[in-house]
Amino acid sequence: MDRFIIESNRDMSGSIEVSGAKNAILPIMAACLLSPGKSVLRNVPNLIDLKTMSHLLRIIGARVEHVGTTMSIDGSDVCFCEAPYELVSKMRASIYVLGPLLARIKEAKVSFPGGCAIGTRPVDLHLKALEALGAEINIEHGYIHAKAEKLIGADIHFEKSSVGATINTLMAAVYAEGTTRLHNAAMEPEVDSTIMFLNKMGAKISGMGSTSLVIEGVENLFPVEMQMIPDRIEAGTFLIAGALSQNPITVKNCEPEHLRVVIEKLRDAGCNFDIETNSITLYPPKEIKPVNVITLPYPGFPTDLQAQFMVLMTLCKGVCFIEDTVFPDRYMHVAELNRLQADIRLDRGIATIKGVEELSGAEVMATDLRASAALVLAGMVAADKTTVSRIYHIDRGYDRIEEKLNAIGGRITRENA
Ligand code: EPZ
Numbered sequence: 001m002d003r004f005i006i007e008s009n010r011d012m013s014g015s016i017e018v019s020g021a022k023n024a025i026l027p028i029m030a031a032c033l034l035s036p037g038k039s040v041l042r043n044v045p046n047l048i049d050l051k052t053m054s055h056l057l058r059i060i061g062a063r064v065e066h067v068g069t070t071m072s073i074d075g076s077d078v079c080f081c082e083a084p085y086e087l088v089s090k091m092r093a094s095i096y097v098l099g100p101l102l103a104r105i106k107e108a109k110v111s112f113p114g115g116c117a118i119g120t121r122p123v124d125l126h127l128k129a130l131e132a133l134g135a136e137i138n139i140e141h142g143y144i145h146a147k148a149e150k151l152i153g154a155d156i157h158f159e160k161s162s163v164g165a166t167i168n169t170l171m172a173a174v175y176a177e178g179t180t181r182l183h184n185a186a187m188e189p190e191v192d193s194t195i196m197f198l199n200k201m202g203a204k205i206s207g208m209g210s211t212s213l214v215i216e217g218v219e220n221l222f223p224v225e226m227q228m229i230p231d232r233i234e235a236g237t238f239l240i241a242g243a244l245s246q247n248p249i250t251v252k253n254c255e256p257e258h259l260r261v262v263i264e265k266l267r268d269a270g271c272n273f274d275i276e277t278n279s280i281t282l283y284p285p286k287e288i289k290p291v292n293v294i295t296l297p298y299p300g301f302p303t304d305l306q307a308q309f310m311v312l313m314t315l316c317k318g319v320c321f322i323e324d325t326v327f328p329d330r331y332m333h334v335a336e337l338n339r340l341q342a343d344i345r346l347d348r349g350i351a352t353i354k355g356v357e358e359l360s361g362a363e364v365m366a367t368d369l370r371a372s373a374a375l376v377l378a379g380m381v382a383a384d385k386t387t388v389s390r391i392y393h394i395d396r397g398y399d400r401i402e403e404k405l406n407a408i409g410g411r412i413t414r415e416n417a
Pocket of ligand 1: 023024093118120122123124125126127160161162164165186303325326328369370397
C-alpha cells in the first residue's frame with residue numbers, strides 16, 4: 001500500500017492547475033447510459049473513482065475509453081441492469097446508475113450502499129423520489145431492485161437537500177411522461193453541470209441554479225460532447241495550501257464563482273486575493289486569524305473542505321469552532337491532526353480548535369478522501385517528517401496531488417510500503 005513521506009516546507013510559491021471535477025464527471029458518466037451513441041467528455045482526470053465508474057458502465061454494456069483527458073462513452077449496447085456489491089462497496093456514487101437504467105431499460109438492480117468513513121449515508125431520498133415517479137422498489141438480498149414499465153411525472157419535495165438524490169431523480173425524470181417538479185433540489189455546481197449535459201442531450205430541464213427544477217419528459221436523447229467543469233474542492237484544497245504558505249500562490253483553471261464562501265472564509269482568516277476569470281492568486285496572512293465555519297449545502301461552505309480548513313485553523317492565533325451539519329460524523333481526521341500536536345476538542349459534533357505555534361510531524365493514517373488531503377496539507381507545514389499511510393483514498397479524487405504540490409515547493413515522496 002502506498003504512503004506519502006512529507007518533509008516540512010512553508011516556503012511554497014508559484015502556480016498550480018486544477019483538474020476536472022470528479023463529482024460532476026461521475027453523474028455525467030452515468031447520464032451517458034441514457035442514450036445510444038458515443039458522448040465525449042473533455043477535461044477528465046485520471047482518478048480511481050472514475051476508473052471504478054468506467055468498470056461499472058462496461059459491466060452494464062457501455063463502451064468506455066479514456067485517453068489523456070478525453071473520455072468517450074458509447075451507450076448503444078446498454079442491456080445489463082445490475083451494479084454489483086463489489087463495485088458499490090468501493091464507491092457509493094455507483095448509485096448514480098439507478099435513475100438512468102430505470103429510465104432507459106425499465107429496470108435497475110444496485111447493491112445497497114453500506115457504511116462509510118464519513119458517517120451514515122442513507123439513500124432513502126433517492127428511493128422515495130423514484131417511487132414517486134412510479135417505480136416499484138424492493139430491497140432484496142442487499143440489493144435495491146427497481147422496476148417501472150413507465151415513469152410518470154410527479155411533484156417531489158426533498159425533505160433534505162441532497163446532491164445525489166437530486167441528480168438521480170433528474171436522470172430518471174428526463175424520460176418520464178409529462179412534467180416533474182423537484183422542490184428543495186440541491187444547487188451544487190455539480191448538479192448544474194449535470195443539468196447542462198442532460199439539456200445538451202435533448203432533455204428539457206428548467207430552473208437551473210435554484211432549488212425548484214422543472215423537467216418536461218422527452219422521448220429521445222442524443223449523445224453529446226462537453227467540457228467538464230473544474231474541481232472546486234481541489235481548487236479549495238490548493239487555496240488552503242497557499243494560505244498555509246509564506247508566499248503567494250496562483251490556482252489556475254478554476255471557477256472563482258464556485259468558491260465564493262471559501263474565499264470569504266479565507267479572507268476572514270487574513271488572506272488577500274487577486275481574482276481573474278479562471279484563476280485566483282492568494283496572498284497568505286502573516287498571522288492566521290481564527291474563523292468559525294459551519295458546513296452547509298451549496299452555496300454554503302462545503303463539507304468536502306471542512307477537514308482541510310481545519311488544518312489551517314490549527315495554526316490560527318486564537319480559538320474557533322467548526323461544525324459539519326452536512327455529515328455530522330465527518331471528524332475522523334481530528335484524532336490524526338491531534339497526533340501532529342494540533343489542539344482540537346470534539347464535543348457533540350462541534351470541533352473547538354485552539355491554534356498552536358507549530359504542528360509536529362508524525363505517522364498518521366488517511367481515513368477518507370478529504371481527510372487524506374487534510375493530512376497532506378498538515379504534513380507540508382508540520383515540523384520535520386510526516387508519514388501519511390493508506391493514501392489510496394487520495395488517489396480516488398485528486399489527480400497526481402504530490403506532483404502538483406511538489407511543483408509549488410512541496411516535498412512529498414510516494415513510497416510503496
Ligand atoms: C455528494 O455526496 C458528494 N459525492 C460528496 O463528496 C459530498 O460530500 C456531498 O455530496 C455533499 O456535498 C459525490 O458527488 C459523488 P448528499 P452525496 O446526498 O450525494 C443525507 C467527496 O469527498 N441524505 O448531498 O452522497 C446525507 O446523509 C464526497 O468527494 C439522506 O439523508 O451527498 C447527508 O447528510 C464525499 N438521504 C445529506 O443528505 C439520502 O437519500 C447530503 O448528502 C441522501 C442523502
